Amino acid sequence: MIRILTTLVVATLFAATLEPAGAQDVLYYKFDAGGGRKVVNYYGHSGIAPLEARLVSQNGYANSTLWATGNPGSALKGSETVGRDVTLVSDCYPQHAGSFTIAFAFKNRRVMTRPSRPELVTAGGGSNLNRFICFINSQANNNLGFEGWASVSSPATLQTTPDVLTPHYSRWVHVAAVFDNATRSVRYYVDGQLADTLSMGNYTARLQAGENPLRIGFGARDGSVDIDEFRLLYRAATASEVQAWAQPSHFAADGRYGTACYPRGRSVLLESNRAQAGLPTPGNGRYALKLYGPVGSTFQLALGTSRTRLFSLPLPLDLAFVHPALSGCVWEADADIALLPGAIGATGEVTVPLPIPNVAALAGFRLYSQALLTNTAINTMMTSNGFSVIVGR
């Protein structure tokens, strides 16, 4: 009986590590921090792409000008002036041969005054064969175009039919392109509705970028295009998925960010129990944070509403001021909600229940957490990664 129980426990633990749902989900940027220069990838748990992206601005943009009001929450801000723009650098080098989906919301806030081709998403470099581009073709009929999507160099450009700029000027519009090798077609959705279906001909889809990582917002030369709710999946999304994404409501999400700090041979990890209990949606009474670390460690788990300030101190903060041995370990969560003490038991983990009240008004609420651990057996201090929770539907 003990053997059977052991086997079951092991099988359960293995299953928990696999997280089969969303295994092909690559990037999901909600841009909801509204400050700082880092953006959490809420699909980072799949392990395909880095947990965080960087915001890079040209020509002296300050942190405060990198963010716009989003749909909902905040969003990546487009350029205010030609030649001044903000780029999200994903540090993800797509290497995928097969169906994929790219979806995002955008808003153009300035009439394009000359023929231009703002590149909203790029990956790779060099020739079209090695460079994926998603652009607005304002030189022609303001449609959305794609280059570098196929397994061969031709056809280099795929252009959708509808004008996505003129009817949607200064308002948010959600677009999704589903490159589906099973049907050899690209299904193009505007605001959740199928707007165009294009044939791939004899070609198959692939995303490959060796030289440059996927970037968003690069080359907004003329228009001022804010971007929000960006998703990349290595699969063909369904029509109902796209329809749901197009709704301007808060989606529940959680994910790791930052880096844990611990000695060789040990491990510290802060995450949620989403694999067992699901996402932080209102009414999810089973939602919890889980902290893993060396047995016997005591911890302080900070819960706060920001990752850009700790009370009055700007974040991220080098913890060298706590102790010189923590030099290089970075703190990235506020503690204005709670500071929870505890200890890690014999199983090397502790669960901190975080039941989400069934209150619709909580949608969009952001919670940032991080733990500071002390272990007398190894005579050291450690920090966990940061963890971001966004309550939503």
Add this chain to the structure above:
Amino acid sequence: MHPIGAIALAALLASTGIAQDVLYYKFDDPGATPINLAARSGIAPGEATINSRNATPPWVPGRFGTAFSGGAASTTWQYVDTGYNVAFQGSFTVAFFCRNRVPLPSTSGAVIFRGPGSNGRFIADVSGSTQDLLIRGFGGSMRSDGTFLSKTMSGWVHVALVADWTNRVVRLYIDGVSGIPLPLTTMPFVDPRDGPLRIGKTSSSTTGSFDIDEFRLTLRAASAAEVQRWATTDTAADGPFGAACHPRGRVVLLDSNEATHGPPAIGNARYALELFGLAGTDYTLMLGTNRLRFAGLPLPLDLKIVDPGLAGCLWHTSGDIASFTGRLDAAGAARLALPVPNVPAIVGINVFSQAVLYSGALSRFMSSNAFVSAIGQ
């Protein structure tokens, strides 16, 4: 925190390996996939694969121990795929022993290493026409004199190319002796689109067949003394390979104290293995002379024979030297002292170790990564 704790933490955080070392293959483990003894840096995979269209075994007696064989016939190929997508800029060093066993006609050449791509193509090859070695594709190039081919026909030759961007100079060492340095005018850069670096005979269209031993790539400029040592010494090294098996949020690591007490060189009495995991976990640590067979069973061995929960976890050591059992202490660690005797006769011996663990708190088995200690000088 206690000052000792601060020192320990600093030492442990600093012990993540020599961050600039990328590849080091000793090829002293015939019959198995080549182990990268520089994998601690995390830049390149811990094991390479052999791609062969050749009837001859990929192993020959080496300069030290065994070496990788480039094969024989011109219609075959045989190379090591490092799995490392070469992508770097700045100073670097590439070094290896090579020996040619097939005469090169003046119309042909032989590749020693290269990436499969065509973008810049970081490559070292020998020309049958000019009989020299040319290393290029890093933003510059360096050529040996025309005696190189004949030297490699009569025995092992050590080659080291040191591109030193700090001092804007590139040097080619043959058997530890530098030729005339050339100025570096552009920062060395290898195009990542070149693809994974391959070592050996990569094509059936080239004739020569170079055996390779002690291949190193490091992203720094090696000193003249280092190159001299590499050219003359069977150096000690160690490193992890294979994968540990443990539940989410935990860690199991088998490593050595190399960062604080040096590699398993003869006379290093302070050398030790260190096993980390969940405090209170029971373990069995086995040491073996090879990673080909365990109790008559071929390796690697799926550990589902120990417990179904370990299905997919692989065992890599013969375990024929010794077996140690114990329990991880309150700090989640165990240390096994392995003082290396000062006996030159044991230079070249490889010790392969791995641990299987059982946690009563979790009611489950786990396994560590495997670890090789290559005894040298």
